[in-house]
Amino acid sequence: MHTRATVLLRRAQEFFPRSFLPPQTKLHTWPSLIHDGCVPQARHTHTYSDTKDALKTGVRNVKESIKEGVKTDLSAWKIAKWIGTGIVTSTGLVLFDLSFANWYNRRNERIILHAFEHGSCPEPDVIQKQLIYREVVIKKLRRILEPISDHSSYHVVVGNHGTGKTTVVRQCARDVGKGVIYVDVPPVLDNFIDNLAKAIGYSFKEYVSFTESFERKILGNSESAEQPRFFRVLDAFERGASKYKANNSKPPVLILDNISKLDQENVNMLKDLQDIAKLYADQSSCIIVFVSSEGTAPLMMMQRSSWSRAEKDPIVIEDLTSEEAFTYLHSKLGIEKKVTNQLIQLLGGRIRDLKEYGNRINRGETFEKVRKIVIRAVNHNFHQAEMLEGERNHVIGKVIVQELVKNGKIDFDTFIKLVNNKQIANELLQANVFSYNPESGTVTFQSHATEVFVRERPEFSLKGFS
Ligand SMILES: Nc1ncnc2c1ncn2[C@@H]1O[C@H](COP(=O)(O)OP(=O)(O)O)[C@@H](O)[C@H]1O
Ligand SMILES: [Mg+2]
Incomplete structure (x- = not known):
């Protein structure tokens, strides 16, 4: 099996064959003037002066040849030096490029993990001195937001419009903090993707190193940059969730508020989210909590096969007593x-x-x-x-x-x-x-x-x- 590196090398050889010739091939093309001037001659009978003249001429020839050779050799040496400097410089640049990309992308991953470790949820929009503390509901919610390691279901929180769901859920999410990510679900997929990205601190501006973009172009490996935005943010979310679970031995919780807005034209988005919730519950990798107003959204969810993984007793937020x-x-x-x-x-x-x-x-x-x-x-x-x-x-x-x-x-x-x-x-x-x-x-x-x-x-x- 070829590693990525060998495939990369092969392609590069096809593109730049001269740079990949083996060393001996290169030597043949190099000047050999000195050697030509020193080829031993066949023995003849010569007079002393013949010999002396010949010797003089020979020596002169050899000197000339040496001069020529040194001259040519010097320019060859210069070329070699330039090539050497080029190689060192470009290796340096490639190394810098790779380490910068590595640092930048690792920094992004750390930001995502930070969101999981410290939680991510906006404040409720109620000033503290006007807040009614809803003890019973908060107790039920905390049981979900602080799960055990093999918690393997997803949840639905329902209540009529204006019963205080968003407020109590945010209040509880902020109290628990660790491992809880809250996302408001607007009915437009693009806005949902942005909200999810913002909640986990994911940046779509990924730094692609020169080497990787070269690999993508030459090897046709398009990887993440060309994936739909939804899968990119979902991938990032799953990486964060999995690291969080590895560090804390329990799955994180994702709260999806206002899903009732998805009950008409955007019902497919709701179905996809429900299937994802079931998958995460099966893997015990993340617990999804859907917050919905009463109406057709929870009804539709209950009629689908992925309801099998939902906690069958939804938490109901009622009116105040x-x-x-x-x-x-x-x-x-x-x-x-x-x-x-x-x-x-x-x-x-x-x-x-x-x-x-x-x-x-x-x-x-x-x-x-x-x-x-x-x-x-x-x-x-x-x-x-x-x-x-x-x-x-x-x-x-x-x-x-x-x-x-x-x-x-x-x-x-x-x-x-x-x-x-x-x-x-x-x-x-x-x-x-x-x-x-x-x-x-x-x-x-x-x-x-x-x-x-x-x-x-x-x-x-x-x-x-x-
Ligand atoms: N426990 C509470 N104490 C005081 N005010 C609240 C409380 N819960 C909700 N509210 C207020 O009531 C309004 C509606 O609450 P919200 O949480 O948005 O309801 P829902 O999400 O069920 O539609 C909010 O503007 C909030 O300020
Ligand atoms: Mg609400």
Whole structure:
């Protein structure tokens, strides 16, 4: 078998045959004037003066020849010297080039390993004194973020929009630090690649040494520089993960937040990520945690074969309890008790809404005005689902609404049976009116404000609504 080096050498020989001639071949082409002048002559009978003259001429010839020879030899020596200097200089340059490339690329690898060793996650966007500490969820998350050595499943964290998933996950990731890489997943692949690269400190600007670029050109070995960016960053990620595991005897954790944004046009990207998560879980090389809003993304994941490696009990981030919501509005945001209670009756414990509308109150808006804004936003969601009176999904939507008002939640199978049309079922789940909870396998209203809205609207009323 040829090593890379021998193949390289062969190619170079084909390109520059004269530089690779064996040493004896070179010697034949060198001047041999001195030797020609000294060739012994055949013996004859000569007189002394003949001999003397001949000797003189011979000596002169020899001297001339020596002079010529030395002259020619000197220029040959100069050429040899130049070649020698050239070889030494270019060897020096090649060595420098190789060592610089080696240093530069090793430095990049060290930066990547540093990201794994110290963790990489942005701060949550909540100031410390307004933060509600969610002890139960944090305990569950820490068990995943501080895994044991042969941890071999991936995980899903779900919760409705605005329940505080990103905040609690980032808070926990920063507390654990070591081995946890957090990446926000935007719906455009290129942006995801950039986010992943940034999270692990990977630079696409790889230094390719002259020798390597020569090898790539001559031997047609294109290697990494021409690979798609996704595979380059994934390769770098895997190298970092594997070194981290070797150093710490446990796999690192990769958190992929906001994957619900991938549920429509970018569903293939989500499928690929899920397959990668299964592969890493099989190898116990990295644990992937998907963070998703409820909706069709977790549902789609559960229907695929690679769900086999997922931890079957997703961690669900629920709304704040009434006590937590009260503490948040009254103690943290400083809103008076009466308005605090009104806001909780309207919004339940949805932290995103409590924050937004609590801040409006603090800026001087009245509760009545805030209520109008909330109801208008819910009305917009019903429009999107085409569920208002006279709209395409009104009749079937009303059936679901009435079931939910009666029972609080319905079984997913019952939901599918009632809707009796897969596409409409998907539309309803995507439109922020209802939500699917993968932990309990049930469908509920998307928010407390949604329930308040339907209870007020005559078109959804049913005798017996209370
Ligand atoms: N535990 C918390 N304490 C205080 N504020 C919070 C908390 N969790 C979330 N928030 C605030 O609520 C908003 C929505 O939270 P986020 O984590 O983005 O929700 P999700 O990711 O579920 O959509 C954020 O702007 C954040 O500031
Ligand atoms: Mg989020």
